[in-house]
Amino acid sequence: MQIFLPIADIPVNVFLVFAMGLAVGFISGMFGIGGGFLMTPLLIFIGVQPAVAVASVTTHVAASSFSGAIAYWRRNAIDVTLALTLLAGGIVGTAGGVALFTWLRALDQLDLMIGLSYVTLLGIVGLLMVGESARAIVRGLMGRPAILRRPGSHAWFLGLPLKLRFKRSKIYASAIPVLAIGLIIGFLGAVMGIGGGFLLVPMLIYLLRVPTATVIGTSMVLTFLTMLSATVLHAATNHLVDAVLALILMVGGVIGAQFGAHAGARIRGEWLRLLLGLLVLAVGSRFAFQLVLRPDDLYSIRVIGCAP
Amino acid sequence: MNCVVNRVMHRALMTAFLGAGLFGNAGPAAAAERLVASLTHHRVMITSNYTGGELVLFGTVERDAATPARNGPYDIVATVTGPRETLRTRRKQRVLGIWVNTEAHTFVDPPSYLAVLASRPLDAIANAEIRRRLQLGIADTPFPELIHNDIGEVSNDPFRAALLQLMQERGLYSEEPNGVTFLTPTLFRAAISLPAEVPIGTYIVDVKLFADGNLIAHTNSAFEIAKVGFEQFVVNAARNHGLLYGLATALMALCTGWIASVAFRRD
DSSP, X not given: OEEEOTTTOSEEEHHHHHHHHHHHHHHHHHHTSOXXXXXXXXXXXXXXXXXXXXXXXXXXXXXXXXXXXXXXHHTTOOOHHHHHHHHHHHHHHHHHHHHHHHHHHHTXXXXXXXXXXXXXXXXXXXXXXXXXXXXXXXXXXXXXXXXXXXXXXXXXXXXXXXXXXXXXXXXXXXXXXXXXXXXXXXXXXXXXXXOOHHHHHHHHHHTSOOOHHHHHHHHXXXXXXXXXXXXXXXXXXXXXXXXXXXXXXXXXXXXXXHHHXXXXXXXXXXXXXXXXXXXXXXXXXXXXXXXXXXXXXXXXXXXXXXXX | OOOOOOHXXXXXXXXXXXXXXXXXXXXXXXXXXXXXXXESOSEEXXXXXXXXXXXXXXXXXXXXXXXXXXXXXXXXXXXXXXXXXXXXXXXXXXXXXXXXEEEEEEESSOBSOEEEEESSOHHHHSOHHHHHHHXXXXXXXXXXXXXXXXXXXXXXXXXXXXXXXXXXHTTSEEEETTOEEESSSSEEXXXXXXXXXXXXXXXXXXXXXXXXXXXXXXXXXXXXXXXXXXXHHHHHHHHHOHHHHHHHHXXXXXXXXXXXXXXXXXX
């Protein structure tokens, strides 16, 4: 069944888009991530303009992370103070990201920027994840115990001024690194159409020493709030959010996430991280090829305005 | 991306062209042929299940006792021009190993849709001089470019060739030498096909009648492509009330997320 998307201005097959929502939802539920980094490329692949894809996926991620956040809220696994501090940085980053997005679009360089950011970010994160999980798997196979984090090893930036007590996470640290992390995630989310969960979770664990009990829930709250504000900002400035597209994606996404969560619970953590790392790398290389290989058509057209 | 047509201007245009279509055109001389043409419909609705469409132009050449005899058959060239929008054609170049948009040319108000339908190949209908003067066919349609705050034509511009090529690939530009069929020596019809990603707005259909290599009559008609119902509501909201639209979309995301968490609650 074909449906004409009002903002993307193309007809798409509802079942195809719904299936994409389900598939990405399944993966996001399995790994506890938003799935924006998979959904945006998939939409570009079926012919949605990159700008519309990025803007509409923010809405989709907002919905899926909201349902996730509610589940963690019920389990009392959210550090509200930490989430709100991250959000303060996140909103500023999102506004900056949307502004950069608008500016690059005017310069005809938005698609390039989206491509480059995907390659860089996914390449680095993917390699780190694969490396770390492979070492963990090898250690497990050789029967050696996992190396535990040494308690009390505080990084210098946690000692900066503006100290705050994040009770639920049992950490006492400066607000400056927390705000900075929020800023980076918000910025990348708005430019790349990703929630940033796959970046935020490791940052919270390794940089801020947030315990695993609160890390996913807190990350989901931040993802949900930054993606929600990115939706509103993209809609207000670039008029590129396709609500119909977003609705089909999010319905598929929230259903797929339920099945993904069940599947994820049955796989060991390090294998799960290895799979996710490989997936991240695959998407990154897809973008890399696109940048390096000679395109089929060197020319492209963009509508820049209406006749008076 | 579509251009929102100024409603008042648009109405005036429609009235003018529909009028012209109904009454035809007297042509250059009183004794010459009268050309009457009309479209099967004057409004194409883009609804949520729109995947492209087709309109039929039909018409007749009216002769009377005083009309001189013609040596050859009649020829019709129908030019369908969609709403105009400024386009930028960009070219990629390899910079440090990756492909980057480095150069761009801006075309000032080319038609977003251009279909030239003729009863024979254009060069058989009129000579090069007449084709150029009447801007007949895509090759003789002007595509002015913005050059340092100045507007002018660039001859042999690869960017112009690329623009035409890309628009033809998307089905937005077309030239069909056998797009007009004569059912009788004076009765003709032509099918105007609209691709799925057709821009909304007013489309002008210009019909020219040729005989013996000369233009002897012409007439105009017009149709409108509009998003209706839900589609129009969404586009209108997104363009004109961006903030409200964004807030409504955000609310939709919240509701979906909440419903999902209630429906799939496991504890």
